[in-house]
Amino acid sequence: MTVHNLYIFDRNGSCLFYNEWNRKKQAGISKDEEFKLMYGMLFSIRSFVSKMSPLDMKEGFLSFQTSKYRLHYYETPSGLRFVMNTDLSVPNARDTLQHIYSNLYVEYIVKNPVCVLGQSLDSELFSSRLDSYIRSLPYYSPRAA
Amino acid sequence: MVIFSVYVVNKAGGLIYQYDNYVPRAEAEKTFSYPLDLVLKHHDEKVVVSFGQRDGIRVGHAVLSINGVDVLGKNTADGKDTLEYLKDPSNYPVSIRFGRARLSSNEKLMLASMFHSLFAIGSQLSPDVGSSGIEMLETDVFKLHCFQTLTGQCELFDQNLKGALEIAEKAGNFGAGS
Numbered sequence: 644m645t646v647h648n649l650y651i652f653d654r655n656g657s658c659l660f661y662n663e664w665n666r667k668k669q670a671g672i673s674k675d676e677e678f679k680l681m682y683g684m685l686f687s688i689r690s691f692v693s694k695m696s697p698l699d700m701k702e703g704f705l706s707f708q709t710s711k712y713r714l715h716y717y718e719t720p721s722g723l724r725f726v727m728n729t730d731l732s733v734p735n736a737r738d739t740l741q742h743i744y745s746n747l748y749v750e751y752i753v754k755n756p757v758c759v760l761g762q763s764l765d766s767e768l769f770s771s772r773l774d775s776y777i778r779s780l781p782y783y784s785p786r787a788a
Numbered sequence: 789m790v791i792f793s794v795y796v797v798n799k800a801g802g803l804i805y806q807y808d809n810y811v812p813r814a815e816a817e818k819t820f821s822y823p824l825d826l827v828l829k830h831h832d833e834k835v836v837v838s839f840g841q842r843d844g845i846r847v848g849h850a851v852l853s854i855n856g857v858d859v860l861g862k863n864t865a866d867g868k869d870t871l872e873y874l875k876d877p878s879n880y881p882v883s884i885r886f887g888r889a890r891l892s893s894n895e896k897l898m899l900a901s902m903f904h905s906l907f908a909i910g911s912q913l914s915p916d917v918g919s920s921g922i923e924m925l926e927t928d929v930f931k932l933h934c935f936q937t938l939t940g941q942c943e944l945f946d947q948n949l950k951g952a953l954e955i956a957e958k959a960g961n962f963g964a965g966s
């Protein structure tokens with residue numbers, strides 16, 4: 644039971660926010676490259692899924708899992724993308740990502756006139772609230788993992 | 789619950805087998821008067837709805853037939869451009885059938901190789917050591933399960949596949965309409 648890391652991308656693909664909590668393996672490339680790779684993968688998955696789908700979709704892509712981790716994806720209608728990696732014991736983190744958007748991003752970034760939208764989030768209030776929210780999640784416990 | 793389709797991809801990302809088990813029909817036919825209350829556009833040699841949803845017609849649906857005659861890609865059956873045809877008020881009223889466009893075999897090859905790289909990136913971006921590629925991908929209408937063999941090859945696939953599908957459907961978890 645653990646949360647590995649969290650990415651926030653804007654609609655243009657720039658990474659607004661990244662933090663990691665319990666990450667055992669780095670990608671072996673610079674963070675900048677990793678964000679591009681991650682965004683590119685999500686972009687391709689979105690296009691892949693919309694073509695592959697036998698029916699019309701509402702939410703579209705929700706999550707994928709490998710043998711070791713699960714990636715949870717939440718996209719707002721304005722194109723903001725929240726990506727969280729957890730281990731396999733977390734079945735659904737959609738509410739968590741929605742909470743981060745509506746109760747943290749909107750409250751501390753959108754309602755803060757000093758934060759320029761579309762640039763990386765350097766609000767300390769947002770980072771610390773997010774960190775304590777993630778740490779308070781029932782499935783956040785790096786020791787057990 | 790139903791199995792939609794099966795794809796077998798070789799280790800170079802090439803599609804070596806594909807089988808559509810169940811393709812749901814999501815089509816809507818409607819008679820329109822001029823001007824059209826949908827916004828249409830060209831996309832991948834097809835004419836698709838880009839804006840305006842009504843009566844079961846959704847954004848992304850392609851024009852399948854006009855006045856009961858199937859269209860050929862982005863042209864009508866007699867070779868005229870569909871968008872030009874629909875711009876002409878003298879052709880109205882017109883009956884158009886819309887639906888999700890079927891994947892062409894070329895598109896299936898493209899999707900297979902696309903998944904091949906997604907699978908690899910999924911493993912590279914893993915936050916944990918020793919991760920495989922994507923094993924299960926989930927959307928609100930379908931789940932994609934992927935199993936990678938050690939070699940990327942499969943023998944006697946065709947015979948075993950049909951049997952496996954029958955067993956899976958008899959097991960009650962799958963099967964059209966259940």
